[in-house]
Amino acid sequence: MSPLRRIFPHPLLTIALTFVWLALVNKVTPGNVLLGAVLAILISLLTSAFWPNRPRIQKPFALAWYILIVLWDIVVANIEVAMIVLFKPHAKIRSAWVSVPLDLTSPEAITMLAGTITMTPGTVSAMLAADGTAILVHCLHAPDPDDVRDSIKSRYESRLKEIFP
Secondary structure, three states: OOHHHHHOOOHHHHHHHHHHHHHHHOOOOHHHHHHHHHHHHHHHHHHHHHOOOOOOOOOHHHHHHHHHHHHHHHHHHHHHHHHHHHHOOHHHOOOEEEEEEOOOOOHHHHHHHHHHHHHOOOEEEEEEOOOOOEEEEEEOOOOOHHHHHHHHHHHHHHHHHHHOO
């Protein structure tokens, strides 16, 4: 293992954690950048033993596009949930549990899918099947649960299959 790899066992994680730190402190100063970088390096070093096989991102540009799609969906879902809460009579809200069968096999991809579902207002990932073949999702308003399932599979899962081998 190279000396650089020993210091930065997970370079993308280190960069991501540094940006998360800067977002949390909400002020970009040299001190905050330095502190964020030091914390990110320490966290990467301390957690590297827990995941010796780093996830391989097959298409980094597809990951960037996926992030933009998720951010857009979060904005749209916030508006939809606000409209449901403010204007839809309680009797007309159709909450549903939806089982989404998974084609994903990578634990990182499944975790990203579950996180994406939970971050999108109006849906929450409730449980993953013990064998990892399905995820249970609760939807605030789902008049057609099959449509929700198909939407998750086509909008998120298909893209994650491209990103993670």
